Amino acid sequence: MNKPSAFLCLAAFAAITGCKTNAPSASVSTEDKAAVTAAATAKPSFMYPKTEKINHVDTYHGTQVPDPYRWLEADTAQNVAAWVKAQNEVTFDYLEKIPFREQIKQRLTKLWNYPKYGAPFREGDYYYFYKNDGLQNQAVLYRQKGLNGTPELFLDPNKLSEDGTTSLGSLAFSKDARYAVYTTSTGGSDWRDAYVLDVATGKKLADELHWIKFSGTSWHKDGFFYSRYPEPTQGSKMANKNEYHKVYYHKIGTPQSQDKLIWEAKEHPLRLLFAGTTQDEKYLILTASEGTSNNSLYVKDLSKANSPILPLVESFDKEYGVVENVGDKLIVLTNQGAPKYKLVEIDLKKPQQANWKTLVPETENVLNSASLVNGRLILNYMKDAATLVRVHDTKGKWLHDVQLPTLGTAGGFDGKKEDKTVFYTFTSFTYPSAIYQYDVATNKSTLFRKAEVDVDMDAYETKQVFYTSKDGTKVPMFITHKKGLQLNGDNPAYLYAYGGFNSAVTPGFSISRMLWLENGGVLAIANIRGGSEYGEAWHKAGMTPNKQNVFDDFIAAAEYLRDQKYTSPQKLAIAGGSNGGLLIGAVANQRPDLFKVALPAVGVMDMLRFHKFTIGWAWVPEYGSSDDPAQFQNLMKFSPIHNIKEGVNYPATLVTTADHDDRVVPAHSFKYIATLQEKGAGPNPCLIRVDVKAGHGAGKSTTAQIAEATDVWSFTFYNMGVNPYGAQ
Secondary structure (H helix, E strand, O other), X not given: OOOOOOOOOOOOOOOOOOOOOOOOOOOOOHHHHHHHHHHHOOOOOOOOOOOOOXXXXXXXXXXXXXXXXXXXXXXXXXXXXXXXXXXHHHHHHHHHOOOOHHHHHHHHHHHHOOOEEXXXXXEOOEEEEEEEOOOOOOOEEEEEEOOXXXXXXXXXXXXXXXXXXXXXEEEEEOOOOOEEEEEEEEOOOOOEEEEEEEOXXXXXXXXXXXXXXXXXOEEEOOEEEEEEOOOOXXXXXXXXXXXXXXXXXXXXXOOHHHOEEEEOOOOOOOOEXXXXXXXXXXXXXXXXXXXXXXOEEEEEEOOOOOXXXXXXXXXXXXXXXXXXXXXXXXXXXXXXXXXXXXXXXXXOOOOOHHHOEEEEOOOOOEEEEEEEEOOEEEEEEEEOOEEEXXXXXXXXXXXXXXXXXXXXXXXXXXXXXXXXXXXXXXXXOOEEEEEEEEEOOOOEEEEEEEOOOOXXXXXXXXXXXXXXXXXXXXXXXXXEEEOOOOOOOOOOEEEEOOOEOOEOOOOOOOHHHHHHHHOOOEEEEEOOOOOOOOOHHHHHOOOOOOOHHHHHHHHHHHHHHHHOOOOOHHHEEEEEEOHHHHHHHHHHHHOHHHOOEEEEEOOOOOOOOHHHOOOHHHHHHHHOOOOOHHHHHHHHHHOHHHHOOOOOEOOEEEEEEEOOOOOOOOHHHHHHHHHHHHHOEOOOOEEEEEEOOOOOOOOOOHHHHHHHHHHHHHHHHHHHOOOHHHOO
């Protein structure tokens, strides 16, 4: 349970981009300068597909706003499909002519081809773990009896579809480990289907559930709780607004039509409703949300027949996540009166907030999550965007810290309350994910499994710097590169950030980005405002009406890299996905002179209409809404589509999106690139790459990941004039 999830977030994007330099030499004649100036304002030598414009104008609070590409919102329409096909043909024709593209693909394939493991978790007599042999499209679930048992196949999602585009979502075992329920996603969609396995035999039962979205599955006796939407009308499931989320209980062996409705909000169709059970299955924990942060909190005693749903918090101004129960007491992670979060204890015999007891008070570091194992509270903190793990007893007393290998990100520490050991993963920019076994009683970590990657990690270094943003705010940034890098202003650099939804970007290993680093690239990760790096105050400083702070922070990061001679505007690529795609679109508009390559992935580009599609309405607390006059004015200042100017030489741009993205619908990217192709000037290409049978990013097959990374890196190197591996 813990903190509610942000539905827009993706932890990291593999996509990376670059641009070709068109700068004149140091000494040129007047005629040459004139020729260069003319070239800088010329259209590219290739022709973009013609995009029809329609005479559509919306009026917002007295202001008329043209929307000539509104027809591209009908992404299942035949004419839109034809437009996508034409755009992809131009894009791939361009990419296929890059001379070193095949070499990049071969190197990425070799880099990717190593065994990847997930941390083991115990269910009954077995330990389960995910493993990808190297180039399998989806990781396979194995199990073994005890930690020294022989692994055996339990569930292989690669067999669910021929092309590897069906992926596993959630997985939950019944308390007696007799059954397991798992969900699947087709083509990267947020829609999930659920199936039940008999654990002993591995056979699938007749149970089959559909139209599940934004939901886990939580067992109680011989069934489980889950959340779903009503079945959408034919042809509308990928784009229509999601309304009337409800919590149901499904009993094993019965059809979904007989599932029992547990909780709904008839008067509030845009609320998100979630359900989870405590490990002992005594309590059903219910939360409701009206956005991607903050929630109400309710509890139902499942040990008593027909017990009521008891409200603990009915407002939506703070966050409350239940860690576990200890008897009749709930341990809750919250930012109520603690912007960097704390742990409180709620006695359900006297649940009024006046009776809540602080177990672990707020500290100077952000408390991300907590788990209860073997009588210990294992608390995962974030200190300057890196992990700090502290252990307390159930009374809240600090006992000790967990020693981590280096500056990086640790995750896991999950287990049953009675487990004596748990597992956690550790990773950093040049530290491939390693799995550690942690003995709770002795506070001892033992390396359990480490990835072996075809890269000399000792050849690289990472530092953390703090730069100054426009308003004087100090912002942290991680910078990774080869040891001995010369700060001469001529290094290719890749700057990534997210900046929203209370989501932090922490150190993590990316095999795709190693290709960038081994070719002399600088990797910079800016922890800009809008995220959770320093708690709720840092988040709010990047929310409406303060969203411009996010863009200012990113621009300041780019200026720092330029001023410190890590790179120059002619060698700087910028990237971000989802909310980060909005970031890239906005800053490319505001400072086109500062970047050579822009790589917006699955971005929110139309800030006036985002709330009209799928789950977009949940982002209104983060961005604001065009339905509100003041917020409309603010949105118009940075909406990427609405701030592209005629005749400007924008960075070389490769937009990436997918046909099954039903979170940030591809219409955002379609309308954005159509506008950029229409209005932008200069020699830099402005292209869109539309993936098929793929979604917002989760569950993307290995084949698709390598293909996209190949194209993004090829585009980036080529437009920067950088030839990796000496390719000609």
